[in-house]
Amino acid sequence: MEKAKKTLVIGVIGADVHAVGNQILYHAFTDAGFNVINLGVMVSQEEFIAAAIETNADAIIVSSLYGQGELDCRGLREKCDEAGLENILLYVGGNIVIGKQPFDEVEKRFKAMGFDRSFPPGTPPEVDIEALKEDLHVED
Amino acid sequence: MNPVLLIDFGSTYTKVTAVDLDAPRLLGTSNSYTTVQTDINNGLAAALEKLEQTTGRLDFSARYACSSAAGGLRMLASGLVPELTAEAAKTASLGAGAKVLKTYAFKLNEDDAEEIKRLDPDIFLLCGGTDGGNTETVIHNAKVLAYVGGNYPIIYAGNRNASRECARILEGREVHIVENVMPAFGKLNIEPTQKQIRDVFLARIVQAKGLTEASELISGIMMPTPSAVMAAMKLLAEGTKTQTGIGDLVAVDVGGATTDIYSVCEGLPDDPRTSLKGLPEPYIKRTVEGDIGMRYSIRGIVDAAGLERIAKIAGVSEDQATETIDLFATKTDTLPFDATSQAVDEALASMAVRVAVKRHAGRLEELFGLGGLKLVQSGKNLVNVDKLIVTGGSLIHTEHTGRIASYGFYDGEEDPESLRPKQADVLVDRKYIIAAMGLLSEHHPDAALKIMKQELVKDDTAK
Numbered sequence: 001m002e003k004a005k006k007t008l009v010i011g012v013i014g015a016d017v018h019a020v021g022n023q024i025l026y027h028a029f030t031d032a033g034f035n036v037i038n039l040g041v042m043v044s045q046e047e048f049i050a051a052a053i054e055t056n057a058d059a060i061i062v063s064s065l066y067g068q069g070e071l072d073c074r075g076l077r078e079k080c081d082e083a084g085l086e087n088i089l090l091y092v093g094g095n096i097v098i099g100k101q102p103f104d105e106v107e108k109r110f111k112a113m114g115f116d117r118s119f120p121p122g123t124p125p126e127v128d129i130e131a132l133k134e135d136l137h138v139e140d
Numbered sequence: 141m142n143p144v145l146l147i148d149f150g151s152t153y154t155k156v157t158a159v160d161l162d163a164p165r166l167l168g169t170s171n172s173y174t175t176v177q178t179d180i181n182n183g184l185a186a187a188l189e190k191l192e193q194t195t196g197r198l199d200f201s202a203r204y205a206c207s208s209a210a211g212g213l214r215m216l217a218s219g220l221v222p223e224l225t226a227e228a229a230k231t232a233s234l235g236a237g238a239k240v241l242k243t244y245a246f247k248l249n250e251d252d253a254e255e256i257k258r259l260d261p262d263i264f265l266l267c268g269g270t271d272g273g274n275t276e277t278v279i280h281n282a283k284v285l286a287y288v289g290g291n292y293p294i295i296y297a298g299n300r301n302a303s304r305e306c307a308r309i310l311e312g313r314e315v316h317i318v319e320n321v322m323p324a325f326g327k328l329n330i331e332p333t334q335k336q337i338r339d340v341f342l343a344r345i346v347q348a349k350g351l352t353e354a355s356e357l358i359s360g361i362m363m364p365t366p367s368a369v370m371a372a373m374k375l376l377a378e379g380t381k382t383q384t385g386i387g388d389l390v391a392v393d394v395g396g397a398t399t400d401i402y403s404v405c406e407g408l409p410d411d412p413r414t415s416l417k418g419l420p421e422p423y424i425k426r427t428v429e430g431d432i433g434m435r436y437s438i439r440g441i442v443d444a445a446g447l448e449r450i451a452k453i454a455g456v457s458e459d460q461a462t463e464t465i466d467l468f469a470t471k472t473d474t475l476p477f478d479a480t481s482q483a484v485d486e487a488l489a490s491m492a493v494r495v496a497v498k499r500h501a502g503r504l505e506e507l508f509g510l511g512g513l514k515l516v517q518s519g520k521n522l523v524n525v526d527k528l529i530v531t532g533g534s535l536i537h538t539e540h541t542g543r544i545a546s547y548g549f550y551d552g553e554e555d556p557e558s559l560r561p562k563q564a565d566v567l568v569d570r571k572y573i574i575a576a577m578g579l580l581s582e583h584h585p586d587a588a589l590k591i592m593k594q595e596l597v598k599d600d601t602a603k
Binding site for chain 1 (some may be wrong): 217221225232269272273274275325326
């Protein structure tokens with residue numbers, strides 16, 4: 001029997017309407033063998049959580065391209081805990097903060113907010129996929 | 141002449157409608173007060189006798205019936221996330237003509253277990269998880285149902301990966317496994333559940349509700365009354381092979397305890413750039429407002445609309461309005477008896493229509509972000525629907541039906557995001573035949589449509 005695919009919930013958080021990167025990630029993750037629930041653009045924290053609960057997702061991958069990511073992502077980990085998604089993997093990526101800030105500091109702040117990994121602008125999908133496979137213990 | 145009898149067994153009235161299939165035309169309608177305690181045949185016999193006093197003796201070639209007796213088809217439903225599988229379960233049940241007593245989300249607890257035992261539904265619809273998704277909650281809920289016990293059938297329409305396990309947990313109970321109401325995230329699949337609800341209704345509920353004695357006289361098709369109304373509205377909108385329908389429509393049924401709204405239309409956005417939020421909407425949608433009704437739920441209308449507004453519409457003082465409302469609430473069989481009570485009744489009906497249509501209709505939000513203006517629609521877009529069908533005692537026994545119904549229309553600045561019909565022809569079910577025509581439509585759609593076109597009359601008093 002085919003090994004059960006890992007389920008990812010992806011989407012662009014907040015009032016952000018950038019749809020191109022979201023589509024690229026959707027195809028890249030699907031091709032890499034994941035079961036991808038794509039919520040598209042302008043997704044609220046609650047929508048990420050609702051989708052993850054029903055689909056029993058293994059990870060939530062949040063994109064933010066308009067610089068408001070830090071505000072939009074605040075409290076997501078706590079809400080996941082509240083909703084019973086205690087161990088779900090949380091990733092964030094894109095132009096997640098305003099201006100040019102050293103990414104290791106940004107990463108640290110998002111780590112403190114409960115995100116397992118953060119990815120800077122221009123990260124190729126392959127990098128995310130590698131990380132997902134490692135964190136979700138997926139063997140090639 | 142080829143007369144056919146249509147019967148609606150209600151909780152308090154048995155209504156009969158006779159039609160001639162040859163013409164086709166309506167021969168007459170009548171009703172008789174009945175209670176579930178008394179033999180249901182007595183009510184039918186009395187109603188028939190009354191009918192034949194006006195039509196003369198009729199030799200019916202067929203008799204079809206629907207029923208909302210004994211509280212209607214009482215259902216409980218459970219899902220996982222409130223806006224997702226729990227909502228899908230509720231939508232499926234309402235669309236099958238059920239009275240949904242309560243919808244549960246997440247894991248059932250001990251309080252829920254007690255409540256379920258107390259409510260003792262006719263059917264429990266168990267859902268939760270997309271296929272391949274969460275199984276934990278639906279399995280937990282199956283265990284709670286097994287623990288609670290009872291004789292009602294359980295329809296399982298949850299995650300297919302847990303169906304067999306839930307059936308084992310519920311061994312000894314009548315369990316029907318159907319396709320998931322939400323097989324994939326955001327995908328609605330309610331027809332298999334609705335078909336199963338109807339099968340259970342036919343096989344079991346009809347008997348349990350004491351309708352078997354009457355069924356000897358009946359050629360068939362028992363369905364819950366709201367299903368008959370839905371069938372009629374679908375036929376009226378779509379037409380038949382040989383007759384055109386009237387197109388997209390919204391129907392409003394203001395009752396004593398609830399207000400039911402039906403819409404038959406796709407309800408998609410006008411502007412193709414609009415993004416959609418929430419579950420996909422069914423083409424034929426039924427919603428039931430349990431707190432909006434002209435007698436038993438009169439307080440809900442006052443809560444939703446405000447006493448001040450009701451008094452103002454009625455043109456009476458707030459004290460006068462309160463007095464009338466108290467009377468209607470305590471003596472629920474009171475009909476309007478003077479100018480004041482008539483005016484208050486109409487004001488209440490106006491607000492019932494407004495609140496219920498508003499809740500049924502979708503909303504369009506305008507969001508300004510860095511990418512400019514973005515339109516987001518949730519629910520159904522009814523703005524362009526140009527036919528509003530109205531029924532229910534308070535609306536059909538008044539000359540001001542159009543004015544009352546117009547409160548269902550979009551009202552601009554008062555609620556700019558609401559996607560209610562902008563302007564519509566108001567068609568009135570003066571003789572209360574819609575459910576009967578839904579029944580007739582099962583075998584004789586052309587006759588049913590012709591009669592509806594004759595009998596649903598346009599009211600031009602809309603403001």
